[in-house]
Each structure stands twice: as structure tokens, then as C-alpha cells.
Amino acid sequence: MQLINHADALAARETLTRLLGTAGPVRTPLLPVPESERERPLLLKPESLQPSGAFKIRGALHATAVLDERTRSRGIVAYSSGNHARAVAYAGRTFGIPTTVVVPHTAPATKVAAARSLDAEVVLVEVAEREARAERIAAETGATLIPPFDSPAVIAGQSTVGLEIAEDLEARGVSEATVLVPISGGGLISGVGAALAEAAPRTRLIGVEPLLAADTRESLHAGRRVDWPVSARTRTEADGLTGQPSELTFEHIRTFVDDVVTVTEEEIGEAIGHLAGTCGLVAEPSGAVTTAAYRHRSAELPAGTTVAVVSGGNIDPGRLISSLAG
Amino acid sequence: MQLINHADALAARETLTRLLGTAGPVRTPLLPVPESERERPLLLKPESLQPSGAFKIRGALHATAVLDERTRSRGIVAYSSGNHARAVAYAGRTFGIPTTVVVPHTAPATKVAAARSLDAEVVLVEVAEREARAERIAAETGATLIPPFDSPAVIAGQSTVGLEIAEDLEARGVSEATVLVPISGGGLISGVGAALAEAAPRTRLIGVEPLLAADTRESLHAGRRVDWPVSARTRTEADGLTGQPSELTFEHIRTFVDDVVTVTEEEIGEAIGHLAGTCGLVAEPSGAVTTAAYRHRSAELPAGTTVAVVSGGNIDPGRLISSLAG
Numbered sequence: 007m008q009l010i011n012h013a014d015a016l017a018a019r020e021t022l023t024r025l026l027g028t029a030g031p032v033r034t035p036l037l038p039v040p041e042s043e044r045e046r047p048l049l050l051k052p053e054s055l056q057p058s059g060a061f062k063i064r065g066a067l068h069a070t071a072v073l074d075e076r077t078r079s080r081g082i083v084a085y086s087s088g089n090h091a092r093a094v095a096y097a098g099r100t101f102g103i104p105t106t107v108v109v110p111h112t113a114p115a116t117k118v119a120a121a122r123s124l125d126a127e128v129v130l131v132e133v134a135e136r137e138a139r140a141e142r143i144a145a146e147t148g149a150t151l152i153p154p155f156d157s158p159a160v161i162a163g164q165s166t167v168g169l170e171i172a173e174d175l176e177a178r179g180v181s182e183a184t185v186l187v188p189i190s191g192g193g194l195i196s197g198v199g200a201a202l203a204e205a206a207p208r209t210r211l212i213g214v215e216p217l218l219a220a221d222t223r224e225s226l227h228a229g230r231r232v233d234w235p236v237s238a239r240t241r242t243e244a245d246g247l248t249g250q251p252s253e254l255t256f257e258h259i260r261t262f263v264d265d266v267v268t269v270t271e272e273e274i275g276e277a278i279g280h281l282a283g284t285c286g287l288v289a290e291p292s293g294a295v296t297t298a299a300y301r302h303r304s305a306e307l308p309a310g311t312t313v314a315v316v317s318g319g320n321i322d323p324g325r326l327i328s329s330l331a332g
Numbered sequence: 333m334q335l336i337n338h339a340d341a342l343a344a345r346e347t348l349t350r351l352l353g354t355a356g357p358v359r360t361p362l363l364p365v366p367e368s369e370r371e372r373p374l375l376l377k378p379e380s381l382q383p384s385g386a387f388k389i390r391g392a393l394h395a396t397a398v399l400d401e402r403t404r405s406r407g408i409v410a411y412s413s414g415n416h417a418r419a420v421a422y423a424g425r426t427f428g429i430p431t432t433v434v435v436p437h438t439a440p441a442t443k444v445a446a447a448r449s450l451d452a453e454v455v456l457v458e459v460a461e462r463e464a465r466a467e468r469i470a471a472e473t474g475a476t477l478i479p480p481f482d483s484p485a486v487i488a489g490q491s492t493v494g495l496e497i498a499e500d501l502e503a504r505g506v507s508e509a510t511v512l513v514p515i516s517g518g519g520l521i522s523g524v525g526a527a528l529a530e531a532a533p534r535t536r537l538i539g540v541e542p543l544l545a546a547d548t549r550e551s552l553h554a555g556r557r558v559d560w561p562v563s564a565r566t567r568t569e570a571d572g573l574t575g576q577p578s579e580l581t582f583e584h585i586r587t588f589v590d591d592v593v594t595v596t597e598e599e600i601g602e603a604i605g606h607l608a609g610t611c612g613l614v615a616e617p618s619g620a621v622t623t624a625a626y627r628h629r630s631a632e633l634p635a636g637t638t639v640a641v642v643s644g645g646n647i648d649p650g651r652l653i654s655s656l657a658g
Binding site: 027028032033034035037038039040041052054055057058059096099123124174178179279282283285286287288289319323326327330331 | 364449611656
């Protein structure tokens with residue numbers, strides 16, 4: 007199986023820069039947290055500050071950018087109710103092409119409104135029909151389906167996060183560091199791993215999952231993909247982390263990821279409150295798991311400089327309030 | 333009167349880079365807000381993400397960096413209960429020198445704790461005695477007093493914000509833009525103005541004040557510094573904006589600032605909620621006034637690309653909660 011590598015990461019960034027310039031993903035800085043422990047200084051990578059509120063626009067923009075112009079002009083389609091839908095809607099608007107997002111009836115009105123505010127057509131369906139409907143739309147209109155993670159172009163887009171981390175660690179004179187990345191379908195950690203493997207080979211890459219959706223931890227230890235039923239995976243409030251790796255992303259994870267740690271729901275909530283109360287960042291539960299791991303799983307993590315990728319910030323205000331009230 | 337200019341801004345950045353490298357201020361990006369109006373796209377400059385939670389570390393680090401080594405080793409001292417105290421404490425820790433912060437008895441415990449957590453010695457005094465006590469400490473110990481704004485070295489440090497805005501606007505191909513900056517003592521807007529005047533001469537620089545602390549608007553229109561009593565200026569909840577320009581900063585403001593707009597307390601609260609709910613950023617009231625102006629004073633502002641400097645993020649969690657509950 008062909009894995010994404012450092013050259014693909016560089017090529018993805020070059021494509022994004024050439025086609026989009028500053029309309030592409032924001033180059034997010036590493037933010038030092040002065041309140042972190044001295045023997046393991048924490049740096050946050052705030053992907054929550056991307057225009058759609060999550061790292062997902064990197065993959066969505068890149069997967070759209072690599073289409074030939076004629077194909078691209080026929081539009082793009084996605085099925086998701088979360089950050090991927092918003093990212094694909096953002097990509098469609100950026101390229102000025104027709105965009106359809108297939109969303110379950112049950113999706114919160116705010117998420118539907120977010121996609122609509124980015125000019126996407128929103129098609130509401132039963133949950134079980136999402137994928138089939140998206141594929142039918144693609145077949146009928148010639149639009150291209152942009153998958154949330156099971157795609158080399160999407161993974162290559164996410165890998166630009168890893169390039170930036172490697173460059174910013176090098177600027178700090180840090181070669182050995184621990185990089186914490188949330189795992190759901192595995193697109194982000196696959197890309198980050200591919201980039202870091204060559205650009206910062208002495209970093210340790212550690213995935214983070216909610217204890218209630220720790221299928222990848224179990225899979226990594228078993229050496230094969232272990233399936234957790236949806237009913238089990240969706241117990242966590244980190245609604246962005248209920249996916250499972252595909253064959254493609256699992257192969258990346260086996261190759262590039264050193265370990266996976268888990269965090270409890272309480273720890274996720276505490277981390278949301280800490281990020282907003284001390285670091286100036288609004289994180290959604292999925293985006294806060296890495297900070298939760300830093301704060302509550304230090305015994306399982308190496309000492310030294312630690313990078314926590316804050317993957318997204320699209321949180322319900324009521325949930326943010328309850329974390330702040332702590 | 334000698335004003336800070338573009339060359340001073342470049343020199344300040346060079347000094348910070350040479351002495352501190354990545355331990356200096358974070359180079360914050362411009363964050364596009366997709367939800368903004370198309371004919372006046374909004375870009376946020378999130379200085380709230382600096383390590384001490386505000387732009388103030390730029391001035392404090394630079395004013396400390398320009399001291400000769402022997403003077404610097406005797407330490408630094410500041411009187412303030414807010415972001416300047418935190419910034420000076422951070423600068424002291426960064427340079428590894430003795431640091432004293434003189435704080436009124438009445439300061440919230442969290443602010444005292446923040447300074448202490450950065451290893452500063454905190455001296456509690458009566459409000460009226462702050463300045464005299466800080467000067468006595470400086471005289472007795474040989475420490476250098478770092479003023480919050482009335483200092484060329486501090487203004488030059490803040491001017492690096494303007495350099496970055498100019499560079500990032502140029503990268504976007506934008507030459508005409510409106511830049512919104514909060515005004516209190518005027519150190520930030522003086523520095524930003526000095527940098528933009530040469531680096532982006534077609535930008536318009538507009539200050540923002542709370543309606544309840546609009547002394548600088550009145551002063552600018554009168555053509556001379558108008559004094560508002562402390563009791564009037566402190567009615568606003570934007571506790572970082574209750575200062576008044578000095579002769580030095582007022583001369584910068586007269587030279588570089590095109591206009592000053594004001595915002596109400598309600599508008600500030602709404603902007604805090606918007607920044608956290610939509611943009612992923614925690615802003616304190618003083619940091620939210622520019623976004624409030626963008627959202628509620630569009631009739632008084634030019635069309636086109638608008639940059640809002642989010643100057644700080646040190647907000648009481650309870651206040652953030654009430655804005656989110658809005």
C-alpha cells in the first residue's frame with residue numbers, strides 16, 4: 007500500500023499556495039503555554055483558528071485543488087454533519103464551485119446553518135442513507151465526492167500541519183519532542199506522521215482518543231483493525247472522534263504512530279475549560295483531547311517539549327459555558 | 333518631539349529576534365472571518381494569544397532587551413494590576429532577572445496569582461502609592477522601571493504588531509485597508525501607526541474606545557489632551573482601556589490616527605460572545621472593542637478589508653460565560 011510521504015506533503019503545500027495563496031489554510035503558529043510544567047513545556051497548534059474552525063479545510067481544499075479544472079467546475083459533494091461538511095462548504099466557496107453537503111435530519115440546526123452560510127446546498131436525509139445519497143449526487147451531477155479521511159489527497163492536505171510543526175520546532179532548536187494528535191478516522195494523524203517521519207524524525211507521535219472511543223488504541227495493540235460498534239463509539243461527547251480508521255489510514259498509523267493514549271470525558275471537559283480560561287482558545291471536545299492528555303496522562307507521556315494539536319473549535323456555547331463553570 | 337518610526341520598528345524586531353529568538357513574542361497570523369460581510373472582509377490579529385495573554389509582552393520584552401546587560405541584571409519593576417504587570421513578569425522570567433510588580437491591595441487575587449506564577453515578587457500597596465513605591469524600589473535596588481506606554485522603547489516594541497499587519501496585508505495583495513486598534517494610554521496604536529505609516533501608507537488607522545472612556549476621541553477632536561477624571565474613565569468594564577495618552581503617545585496619535593470610534597458596553601459584551609462563539613478566540617472586554625466597532629459601527633467605518641486587533645484575552649471566566657449566554 008502506497009503511503010503519503012514528506013514529498014507529498016511538500017507538494018500539497020505547494021499546490022495550495024500556488025492555487026490559493028492567502029485564501030488557503032492559515033499557517034497557524036505554535037503557542038507556548040507559560041503555565042505548563044518546565045520539564046515539559048507545552049506548545050499548542052491551534053487548528054481551531056482555521057476559517058472553518060478546524061484543520062479539515064486543509065484536506066478539503068487540497069483534495070479540491072488537485073482536481074483538473076473541468077472536473078472541479080462540476081462541483082464537490084460530502085456527507086457529514088460535522089467539521090468536514092463545513093470544510094467542504096468552505097472549499098466550494100473558495101473555488102466558487104457548486105457544493106452539496108448531505109446531512110442527517112438529526113444534525114443540529116446550527117451545523118446546517120453553518121454549511122448554508124457558506125453557500126453550500128444542504129440535503130437532509132436519514133442517517134443510513136447519507137453515503138448512498140452523496141454517491142448518487144456525484145454520479146448524477148459529475149461532482150466529486152470528497153471523503154473525510156480515506157483519500158491520499160485529503161491525507162496529503164492534513165500533512166501540511168506536520169510540515170509546519172517540524173519547521174517551528176526546528177526554529178526553536180527542538181529536535182526531540184512529543185506531538186499529540188487526536189484520532190478519529192485517522193486522516194490528520196496519518197498526514198502529520200508522514201510529514202514528521204522525514205522532517206522531524208526524532209519526534210514521537212502519540213495519538214489521543216476518548217476512552218469511550220478507543221478503537222484505534224485497541225487496533226494498534228492488536229496489530230489489526232478492531233471494529234467497535236457505532237453505539238459504543240458514539241458514547242463520547244467528542245463527536246468529531248467517533249470515526250474509525252480505514253485500511254489506508256490504519257496503515258499510516260501502524261507505520262508512524264508510537265502509541266495511543268486515552269482520556270476520560272471529565273478530563274476532556276477540564277481541558278476545554280483550561281484552554282479557554284488560560285490559553286485564550288475555544289476548543290471543541292475533539293480538539294481538547296490532546297490538552298487533556300498533556301494535563302492528565304503525564305505518567306504515560308515522555309518528558310520534554312510537547313506539542314498538542316488543538317484540532318477544532320466548533321463547540322456549542324452551552325457546552326463551553328459548562329466547562330468554564332467547571 | 334521625536335516620534336517612533338518604521339526604522340525603529342524594524343530595529344525593535346531585530347533586537348527581539350537577536351536576543352530572544354522564539355522566546356520572544358509570537359508572530360500572530362491574520363485570521364480571516366468567513367462570516368464577515370463580503371464587501372468588508374474582517375481579519376483578526378489575535379494578540380490575545382501571546383504567552384501573557386496580551387500584546388503587552390512586545391513592549392515589555394523590548395524595553396528590557398534594550399537595557400545594557402549590567403543594568404538589566406539588576407532587574408525590572410512595574411506598577412500595574414493588569415496585562416502590563418503580567419507582561420513585565422513574563423519579561424523578567426524570560427531574561428531570568430529579578431522582577432517586582434507593585435499592585436494595589438484591591439487587585440483581583442487571580443491577577444496577583446498570575447504575576448506570582450511567573451516568579452515575580454508582588455508588592456501590595458494602596459492604589460495612590462503605586463507609582464511612588466515602584467520608583468522607590470527602582471531607586472533602592474537599581475532595577476529599571478518599565479512604564480506601561482510612556483516610553484519610546486515600549487512603543488517600539490508594540491510597533492512590531494504594525495509591521496506584521498503590513499506584511500500580511502501585502503501578502504494578501506491588499507494595500508487599502510482599515511486597521512482598528514484599541515486606545516488606552518496609546519502605546520499600541522502609537523507603535524502600530526508608526527509602522528504602518530511607512531510600511532502600508534494607504535491603510536487607515538482608526539482607534540476604538542469605550543463610549544464611557546472616550547477621552548482620546550475628545551482629545552483628538554479638540555486638538556489637545558483633554559483630561560477625564562479617573563471616576564469617569566473607570567465606568568467601563570474594559571479595565572484595560574481606562575488609561576489616558578501621555579504627551580508622547582498623544583503626539584503619535586495626532587500624527588498617525590485617522591479617527592477614533594466608540595462602542596457601548598453592550599456592544600463590547602456582544603463582541604466577546606461573537607469572538608468566542610464564532611471565531612474560536614477568548615477576548616477580554618478591552619480586546620473585543622475593535623470587533624465591536626466592526627460589527628456595530630459600520631456606518632462610521634470605511635468599506636473594504638478591515639483588520640481588528642484583538643489586544644488581549646485575560647477575562648474572568650464568569651464574564652465570558654455571561655457573554656456566551658448573551
